[in-house]
Amino acid sequence: MTRCLAAVVGGGVIGGGWAARFLLHGWDVNVVDPDPAAERKLNEVLTNARRSTPGLYEHELPAEGKLRFCSELRDAVAGANWIQESAPERLDLKQRLLADIQLHSDEDAVIGSSTSGFKPSELNQQLKRPQQLLVAHPFNPVYLLPLVELVGDSSTVARASEHLRGVGMFPLHVRQEIDAHIADRLLEAVWREGLWMINDGIATTEEIDDAIRYGFGLRWAQMGMFETYRVAGGEQGMAHFIAQFGPALKWPWTKLMDVPELNDSLIDAIATQSDQQSGQYSIRELERLRDDNLVSILRALKPRDWAAGQLLNRFDHRLAAELKPAADGPLISVRRVIPIDWTDYNGHMNESRYGQVFSDAADAVMAAVGADLDYVAGGNSYFTVENRIRYIEETCAGDSIVVRSQVLLGQGKKLRLLHEMCHADGRLLCTDEQMLIHVNLETRRSSEPTPEVLAAVEQLAAAHNGLPVPDYVGG
Ligand SMILES: NC(=O)c1ccc[n+]([C@@H]2O[C@H](COP(=O)([O-])OP(=O)(O)OC[C@H]3O[C@@H](n4cnc5c(N)ncnc54)[C@H](O)[C@@H]3O)[C@@H](O)[C@H]2O)c1
Incomplete structure (x- = not known):
């Protein structure tokens, strides 16, 4: 496999996950982050990634790449094939950082932003070569979850997709830029409803999570939404499903665009319920539990060569071809x-x-x-x-x-x-x-x-x- 150099700008939750994904798939990685605790936190994430990621595959991954922490942005991005900006979600900060990245990096490097919601046309305002920038929006933990939404110039998206397939990811080309891309737009709608139910005292954080993890969350993991509804329509399929549940869309089943006010009492209710639900675990323990569950679910999709399991199988073929x-x-x-x-x-x-x-x-x-x-x-x-x-x-x-x-x-x-x-x-x-x-x-x-x-x-x-x-x- 091609050995590349990635620069990760901002090594927090998401930047750390990107660094781990690149390193474990054989890329060298430079990281730059002003937080003095960034190196410690990233190494902890990497330790978790090392225990889970290699077991996704039936073949050995290439030798782990080299990790280097840099104090200057220009040192981190110089000569990199891929630069991933994962700084906090603030437009002015990202615009300045991206301009600085472009100034010091190669013209043919891919510059990706992990932004959860900004559009390329907002992020590239200060760039000399705006088409060099893509939204490359991943999911936490980046080292295990394959999806990355790509938004931007289609030839840059095509080049970026090749790189991402080389590290086992599933690039999804979002053909039209919108706020929050595809996945976060969906997640916002569900999250909003969850907040309403807590605000109105209907359900706790744990009850809402139970409603997801014992039910539709399991279906979503392997068939998504529309394929699931097609099956739910029985022998008459999707048309029957829409005839049955379509009218309900006009009933008051959801709060639609209204958002409850995130005042102190709602925030306090969410935090207290969340502590009762899982406060007995540290974040790193929860991450390991989550990773073990994800590895088992992802591997369970392999024998049927289905959804994310098919992606893992294809990557296994790639790894097998490397066996000398x-x-x-x-x-x-x-x-x-x-x-x-x-x-x-x-x-x-x-x-x-x-x-x-x-x-x-x-x-x-x-x-x-x-x-x-x-x-x-x-x-x-x-x-x-x-x-x-x-x-x-x-x-x-x-x-x-x-x-x-x-x-x-x-x-x-x-x-x-x-x-x-x-x-x-x-x-x-x-x-x-x-x-x-x-x-x-x-x-x-x-x-x-x-x-x-x-x-x-x-x-x-x-x-x-x-x-x-x-x-x-x-x-
Ligand atoms: N957390 C998620 O689930 C998630 C998922 C997908 C995308 N994202 C996106 O990823 C980006 C980062 O989010 P996060 O959750 O990792 O946040 P985070 O707070 O964990 O990490 C941000 C990091 O950026 C560093 N930073 C601040 N200023 C910087 C600068 N000038 N140069 C370099 N680094 C700098 C901080 O020190 C911090 O370590 C955001 O755009 C967010 O929307 C987050």
Whole structure:
């Protein structure tokens, strides 16, 4: 993957998240922020990001980039490919900062602003090259949530999108500039209603959050609004849904544009209820809880190749293409980080997940001999008939692992493999001797591989023939 340099101007909640996303996807990052506590806070965010983000993928991310704190803006932005302004939401401050950024940065650098609500035409007032600036509006935590709304010149948006896909994000081109873009416009409407319900004593902060997280929040995560309503219309679909609920839009179900006055008593009510709801956790604890939940939800969308899960799968293909086959020695069949959701009540990787790792290792060996997904679609495959797993050392969430796979026997229908799973620091964690048998998927019976696959199996077996076979094999 291309190694780039990003400059993050303003390293608070959002700037820190951007820095973590860029660094963990292999970019170098310069940060500038006048707050003396910025470095400490950003490093805490980075620690949280390191424990969650790599586990989104089934392959190892590129080596982490280098982080540098700069005291001067011009040092931070010089030579950067991407500059992300994430300073407080004040138009005059952003306009001045952006002009200063443009003065000291390369003409072909992308300048993004994280603004939640300002339009490019407001932000670029003091710029010599206004088309260089984009709104690049992300979501917290930026290191996990893929969406970034892009508003601005379409050729700059196209160039920026390529960069963002390279760090696993989903760029959404907002084709027409509006206040608050698409997502915050929606969120404002929902937030306004929540504030009214607290103001009118109808519900507490916790009850409102329960109404979201036990219900429509789960639907939104995988189908959004309109696809969900299409399904809710039953067999007659969207037309029926609109006929049924359309008239309600004119009933007093919402407060529409009215906003309750955010006076001291309303602010106090919200703060007190919020403390009762989650005051027992520190912000960093809540962030870790949130991250663990997000990783599990995002990973759960992968098997159906749906919504954000599809994006993760595509990024996995990108990472897999970077895997270099070993010139000699066993095949490197898996190189990944253990995700949070593979851990059990004993605080280590559950035994069932070792089966997953070795199944993935066998898939990689199959792909290496041409028995890939196209081969399977053509009616042939290998089935595992025996595993002998030896658990040597504990494996924990966040551990980087490598699996080396050696062909012990590749003859006719038989493929016997030895997988050794090691920690990135070299410790042997687990081994698996695995017997696979070639199968015809139509008859569901054992069969000979195609001549091409058989030749590739025999060639790999011959290449591995001289490798040492550990004493425990066959024991
Ligand atoms: N918090 C969110 O959920 C969220 C989501 C999306 C976008 N945004 C947008 O991101 C931007 C930053 O918001 P935040 O929540 O990270 O705020 P924040 O207060 O956490 O961070 C702002 C940072 O900017 C620094 N700063 C102030 N003046 C600066 C200057 N002259 N140069 C460099 N840094 C300076 C501050 O010290 C602070 O660390 C805003 O435009 C906001 O609308 C926020």
